[in-house]
Amino acid sequence: MKFPGRRLSIPYALFLLFFVVLPLVIVFYYAFTDGSGQFTLENFLNFFQNPKTMGTLVYSLVIAILTTLLALVLAYPTAYILAMGYVKNPRLLLVIFITPMWINSVLRLTALKEILSAIEGNIAYYPFINTILGMTYDFLPFMILPIYNSITKIDVSLKEAALDLGASNRSVLWKVMIPLSMPGIISGITMVFLPAMTNYVVLDLMYNSTYIMGSLIGSYFNAYDWNRGAMVSAVLLLSIALLSFSEKPERKEKVKVGGVSE
Amino acid sequence: MEDKIIIELKNIKKSYDGETTVISDINLKIKKGEFVTLLGPSGCGKTTLLRMIGGFEVPTGGEILLHGEDIATLPPNERPVNTVFQKYALFPHMNVYENIAFGLKLKKLPKEEVQKKVKRALEVVDLEGFEKRKINTLSGGQQQRIAIARAIVNEPEILLLDEPLGALDYKMRREMQLELKLMHEELGITFIFVTHDQEEALTMSDRIVVLSRGHIQQVGRPEDIYSIPRNAFVADFIGESNIFHGKMSGYKTVEFLEDEFSCEDGYPAGTEVEVVIRPEGLTPCSYEEGKIKGEVISCVFKGTYYETTVLYEDQKSEVVVYSKKRMEVGAKAGLLVEPEDIHVMLYDTHKNHFVVEKDGSMYDAYFSPSDAKLSDDAEEGCVKGNIVSIIYKGDHYSYTVVSEENKNYFVNDEYLWNTGDMVSIIIPEEKIEYNLLKEEA
Numbered sequence: 001m002k003f004p005g006r007r008l009s010i011p012y013a014l015f016l017l018f019f020v021v022l023p024l025v026i027v028f029y030y031a032f033t034d035g036s037g038q039f040t041l042e043n044f045l046n047f048f049q050n051p052k053t054m055g056t057l058v059y060s061l062v063i064a065i066l067t068t069l070l071a072l073v074l075a076y077p078t079a080y081i082l083a084m085g086y087v088k089n090p091r092l093l094l095v096i097f098i099t100p101m102w103i104n105s106v107l108r109l110t111a112l113k114e115i116l117s118a119i120e121g122n123i124a125y126y127p128f129i130n131t132i133l134g135m136t137y138d139f140l141p142f143m144i145l146p147i148y149n150s151i152t153k154i155d156v157s158l159k160e161a162a163l164d165l166g167a168s169n170r171s172v173l174w175k176v177m178i179p180l181s182m183p184g185i186i187s188g189i190t191m192v193f194l195p196a197m198t199n200y201v202v203l204d205l206m207y208n209s210t211y212i213m214g215s216l217i218g219s220y221f222n223a224y225d226w227n228r229g230a231m232v233s234a235v236l237l238l239s240i241a242l243l244s245f246s247e248k249p250e251r252k253e254k255v256k257v258g259g260v261s262e
Numbered sequence: 263m264e265d266k267i268i269i270e271l272k273n274i275k276k277s278y279d280g281e282t283t284v285i286s287d288i289n290l291k292i293k294k295g296e297f298v299t300l301l302g303p304s305g306c307g308k309t310t311l312l313r314m315i316g317g318f319e320v321p322t323g324g325e326i327l328l329h330g331e332d333i334a335t336l337p338p339n340e341r342p343v344n345t346v347f348q349k350y351a352l353f354p355h356m357n358v359y360e361n362i363a364f365g366l367k368l369k370k371l372p373k374e375e376v377q378k379k380v381k382r383a384l385e386v387v388d389l390e391g392f393e394k395r396k397i398n399t400l401s402g403g404q405q406q407r408i409a410i411a412r413a414i415v416n417e418p419e420i421l422l423l424d425e426p427l428g429a430l431d432y433k434m435r436r437e438m439q440l441e442l443k444l445m446h447e448e449l450g451i452t453f454i455f456v457t458h459d460q461e462e463a464l465t466m467s468d469r470i471v472v473l474s475r476g477h478i479q480q481v482g483r484p485e486d487i488y489s490i491p492r493n494a495f496v497a498d499f500i501g502e503s504n505i506f507h508g509k510m511s512g513y514k515t516v517e518f519l520e521d522e523f524s525c526e527d528g529y530p531a532g533t534e535v536e537v538v539i540r541p542e543g544l545t546p547c548s549y550e551e552g553k554i555k556g557e558v559i560s561c562v563f564k565g566t567y568y569e570t571t572v573l574y575e576d577q578k579s580e581v582v583v584y585s586k587k588r589m590e591v592g593a594k595a596g597l598l599v600e601p602e603d604i605h606v607m608l609y610d611t612h613k614n615h616f617v618v619e620k621d622g623s624m625y626d627a628y629f630s631p632s633d634a635k636l637s638d639d640a641e642e643g644c645v646k647g648n649i650v651s652i653i654y655k656g657d658h659y660s661y662t663v664v665s666e667e668n669k670n671y672f673v674n675d676e677y678l679w680n681t682g683d684m685v686s687i688i689i690p691e692e693k694i695e696y697n698l699l700k701e702e703a
Contacts, residue, residue: 157351160318163338164345165365165416175364179355 030230150184302473543603552596643686
């Protein structure tokens with residue numbers, strides 16, 4: 001009997017069709033039609049001519065870039081220390097870093113808000129910094145984990161070889177460890193940057209504004225302007241797709257080290 | 263001459279967590295320009311020793327003297343020593359040129375000099391023009407050569423090689439052995455080579471250091487190690503050997519397999535000895551002429567010779583012979599041996615020792631390896647442990663058992679067990695010698 005390999009994919013194929021493909025089609029349909037269902041480019045032009053939507057796009061980008069940079073600066077040393085075995089129980093520490101993810105994000109951010117207002121007096125004075133802090137806090141584990149994984153996969157003998165050839169610890173880090181953990185850094189950046197572009201909850205709680213793409217879409221939909229909301233989504237979708245494809249694809253890991261079967 | 267010693271290991275010890283001893287008290291002097299091989303089975307501590315010379319491990323005790331200066335605690339990047347790693351450890355994100363130039367660039371050498379040296383190193387390893395190649399496009403043998411080039415380009419005083427040929431196939435390995443030997447002669451660098459392959463060690467080295475369980479068993483030229491093994495472990499590990507238990511019957515005559523043989527090693531009559539005969543030291547002859555008589559129980563063609571096993575008439579001792587002639591299985595056969603092919607070694611009369619409580623007093627207890635027996639019932643014997651080594655000695659096997667308290671016990675048993683087996687040692691009460699240690703307070 002033939003193994004029903006293809007038939008096993010039916011449940012997910014259905015899921016894909018109804019919850020991924022169909023909604024996308026609907027988004028694009030709305031984005032390029034007007035209220036009466038006629039094809040139009042008006043929504044598209046409006047997006048790029050409207051200073052509010054363009055401003056929000058740029059603003060979202062700035063927030064996402066800063067969040068990603070901050071997360072990277074915090075995550076790399078942490079992941080490095082954990083992965084290189086400088087601490088006794090790296091697994092336990094890793095779990096501690098991840099625990100915040102087990103708590104509901106609204107609850108988490110509300111707590112952060114309280115802490116920040118205790119420090120800053122009134123958090124309304126620093127909405128920009130608070131937003132970045134909130135996002136970094138929210139997404140940091142997504143940066144630490146892939147970097148940690150990619151560093152642990154580096155063969156210890158590569159580090160030893162570099163030391164053996166006369167490299168100082170600093171050169172080992174910059175010339176060997178960071179280049180070799182690039183795949184982890186890239187997937188960390190992807191996993192922080194993209195959600196940071198579109199996150200709604202953090203901004204809502206920390207900024208009380210619609211200066212970010214997600215909130216912008218929400219504000220259109222709240223006003224029953226499905227078509228313009230859909231266009232914002234479509235533009236966002238395309239720009240993210242562009243960003244994703246412009247990245248260097250992750251290097252395929254070479255399992256073969258060479259040798260016997262050469 | 264003393265000043266020609268490049269590196270000296272003095273009372274080197276290494277243990278992890280203060281418990282598991284990997285290296286116990288090793289002393290070794292290596293001359294400038296020598297090709298020294300550290301040889302031993304896995305777990306004998308050879309790689310640990312090499313890593314201590316390279317600076318990747320710090321010894322628990324002792325000194326590593328390079329030109330008379332202790333470098334035991336120096337980090338690897340401050341030692342004039344380079345390593346060829348077991349799995350090459352080439353940087354996958356760099357091309358061949360960048361890999362080889364890595365060390366030179368760190369030394370801030372001018373670019374032209376770096377280029378010249380890399381080119382020269384590639385010539386030495388026979389890979390001219392490979393500068394631009396990516397590491398993952400190279401075969402195992404090529405990666406191996408690049409790893410060697412990357413190490414020698416820095417002109418180290420000592421080159422450490424950690425089983426560098428282990429991942430290559432047989433033919434490639436043979437080829438690289440000869441090439442490494444030539445490279446050694448050409449470069450004049452001291453090579454310290456680690457391997458578990460005795461053939462490799464015998465082919466390449468000026469001197470071999472045989473290690474077992476963290477101890478040096480023998481140091482010597484390949485010829486000496488092979489023909490004059492110092493103990494049964496070396497004899498068994500280096501090449502195939504027949505090992506028999508015997509007794510000196512006169513100053514240069516030895517009795518084993520119920521007969522008397524003349525030999526060239528002299529010990530007082532009555533000394534318990536072990537007799538080692540290499541398979542090629544025996545010559546098959548007719549049954550009537552034979553000094554050792556028995557029945558052929560197997561004969562296997564090995565390419566250039568037949569490996570024949572003869573069961574001696576006591577039905578217990580097996581004798582392995584290499585010969586040009588095929589012998590019929592089941593046939594009666596005789597074997598001859600010349601006195602110079604009989605190597606006599608003092609029998610390891612090592613008495614096992616443990617401390618035991620008896621009638622309220624503490625005793626030192628001793629027993630001889632041949633009085634004890636092994637059992638797989640953990641509760642049956644008085645000492646429990648794992649078998650860590652097995653040496654076949656004609657009519658019995660000599661086992662080393664390491665107890666839970668990490669003590670070594672030696673047991674002779676006629677049955678075959680496996681390395682790693684959990685066993686208990688049964689010692690008949692009347693065979694144990696007790697010495698009163700101290701009165702119970």
